[in-house]
Amino acid sequence: MIIFPSLLFGVLAVLATLTxxxxxxxTSWxxxxxxxLMAMYFHMNDPMNISL
Incomplete structure (x- = not known):
């Protein structure tokens, strides 16, 4: 769910580029x-929910 904004902005950027x-x-890119980058930071610093 956290990656949805980057996908949305990417689609908007492609549409703006094509038009x-x-x-x-x-701006969209x-x-x-x-x-x-924010999603990557979140995923890299999120504690794992499994016991190793």
Whole structure:
């Protein structure tokens, strides 16, 4: 569920790119990358729920 914003921003960026709206596409790509970094940070620092 935490990866959904990056997928949504990625789809919006592709659609904006295909329609020729360069500022919207660039903004969407930057937001997609930032949300991917936040999801990666969350997953790398989340404690594991299993007992090793």
């Amino acid at each position: 020729g709206r360069r500022p919207a596409a660039l 930057v937001l997609a990358l930032l949300s991917m």
